[in-house]
Amino acid sequence: MTPILPETRDTNMAYEIDYIPVGDGEKSGDAILLRFGNLIGPRSEQTVVVIDGGFKDSGEKIVEHLSTYYGTTEVDLVVSTHPDADHASGLSVVLENCTVTNLLIHKPWEHAEDIKSLFKDGRITASGLEEKLEKSLQHASDLEAMAREKGIKIVEPFQGVTGFSNVMLVLGPSQEYYEGLLALFRSTPSPIESLAKLLAPVQKAAEEVINWLEDTFEIDLLNDDDDTTSAENNSSAVILFTIDGHKLLFTGDAGKTGLLSAAEYAEGQGIALTDLSFLDVPHHGSKRNLSSKVLAKIKAGTAFVSAAEGSPKHPAKKVTNALKKHGARVYVNNKGNTIQHGHNAPDRSNWGPAPEEIFHSRVEE
Numbered sequence: 051m052t053p054i055l056p057e058t059r060d061t062n063m064a065y066e067i068d069y070i071p072v073g074d075g076e077k078s079g080d081a082i083l084l085r086f087g088n089l090i091g092p093r094s095e096q097t098v099v100v101i102d103g104g105f106k107d108s109g110e111k112i113v114e115h116l117s118t119y120y121g122t123t124e125v126d127l128v129v130s131t132h133p134d135a136d137h138a139s140g141l142s143v144v145l146e147n148c149t150v151t152n153l154l155i156h157k158p159w160e161h162a163e164d165i166k167s168l169f170k171d172g173r174i175t176a177s178g179l180e181e182k183l184e185k186s187l188q189h190a191s192d193l194e195a196m197a198r199e200k201g202i203k204i205v206e207p208f209q210g211v212t213g214f215s216n217v218m219l220v221l222g223p224s225q226e227y228y229e230g231l232l233a234l235f236r237s238t239p240s241p242i243e244s245l246a247k248l249l250a251p252v253q254k255a256a257e258e259v260i261n262w263l264e265d266t267f268e269i270d271l272l273n274d275d276d277d278t279t280s281a282e283n284n285s286s287a288v289i290l291f292t293i294d295g296h297k298l299l300f301t302g303d304a305g306k307t308g309l310l311s312a313a314e315y316a317e318g319q320g321i322a323l324t325d326l327s328f329l330d331v332p333h334h335g336s337k338r339n340l341s342s343k344v345l346a347k348i349k350a351g352t353a354f355v356s357a358a359e360g361s362p363k364h365p366a367k368k369v370t371n372a373l374k375k376h377g378a379r380v381y382v383n384n385k386g387n388t389i390q391h392g393h394n395a396p397d398r399s400n401w402g403p404a405p406e407e408i409f410h411s412r413v414e415e
C-alpha cells in the first residue's frame with residue numbers, strides 16, 4: 051500500500067455523510083459529502099471530502115452545504131470517481147469556489163502509451179489516442195487542468211492508494227484493469243478481441259419495455275449474468291473509509307466486475323466487506339450493477355442511493371429490495387432532498403428522519 055495523502059489530525063472520530071440531490075427525470079448523478087474527525091471541535095480536527103459533484107447546479111449546492119452545515123469551504127480531498135458528466139461536471143464549481151488540497155482523479159490520457167497495443171488497428175499512436183481521450187473526456191480534463199493551475203495535489207485512484215492515516219483505502223480499479231477498460235471506452239477505436247473478457251456489454255434494445263414481476267423476501271431476482279454496465283462506469287474508483295471501526299464504501303458507478311475485483315482485493319488485505327456500516331449503492335441503483343454474487347461479498351447496515359427526482363429507472367425496485375433482503379436500511383434522495391447518515395454527528399435541529407425505502411411487492415423484470 052502506498053500512503054500518499056495526508057495523515058489525519060485527530061482520533062476522536064465521528065463522521066457524517068450527505069447526499070445532495072442531483073438531476074431530474076432520466077438524469078441521475080452523484081454529489082456526496084463526507085466529514086470525519088472531531089465534528090464538535092475546530093475545523094483543523096476534521097477532514098472534509100467531496101465525492102463527485104453531479105452537474106453544475108449540484109456543484110453549487112455542495113458549496114452551499116459545506117458552508118451551511120460543515121462551516122467551511124476548505125476541502126481536504128475531492129474525488130472524481132469516473133469522467134461521466136453526471137459525476138464530474140459539478141466538481142469544477144467545487145474547485146473554483148473552495149480551497150481544495152488533494153484531488154483523486156484518473157488521467158486517461160496519461161495511459162495512452164500503455165494502451166496503444168490494445169487496439170485492432172496497429173497504426174494507432176499514443177499522441178493520437180491522448181488527444182482523443184482528452185477531447186472526449188472534457189469534464190475530467192478540465193478538472194485536471196484547473197487543479198494543476200491551482201496547485202492542488204493530483205493522485206490517480208488506483209488499488210492500494212491510502213490516505214488520512216489509512217482511514218482511506220482505494221480498493222479498485224487496479225491500474226491493469228483500468229487500462230483494459232480504457233481501451234473499451236466509447237471514444238477509443240475498436241479494441242482487440244481478448245479484451246472482451248473484462249466485461250461483456252450487451253446491446254440494449256432501443257425501447258426497453260418494463261415487465262413487472264412479483265417479489266418476496268424469500269426469492270432472489272438479481273441475475274448474475276455478464277456485466278452490462280459501461281467500461282466508463284466500471285472504471286469508477288471504489289473507495290473504503292474506515293472510521294472508528296465503521297466501514298463506509300463508496301462505489302461511483304462501478305459494475306459487477308469492478309465491484310467483485312474490489313472485494314477480492316479487500317479480501318486479500320484481510321478486510322471483510324460483509325459488515326459495512328454504510329454502502330453507497332452503485333450507479334444510482336441500476337439493476338445492471340448489482341448481482342447476488344456481489345451482495346454475497348458486500349453487505350451494509352445502511353445503504354444510500356443517489357437517484358434523480360422522478361427517475362423512471364433509478365433506483366430499480368428489485369435492487370432496493372435485494373439490499374433489504376441482505377439486511378440494509380435503504381434510503382434514496384429522489385425527492386429533491388438531501389439525506390444524511392452519521393455516527394456521533396452533531397444534531398441538525400431542523401432535520402427530521404428520512405423515510406426508509408419500502409419493500410416493493412412488484413418490481414421491474
Ligand SMILES: [Zn+2]
Pocket residue numbers: 078079080134136137303333334
Ligand atoms: Zn452516474
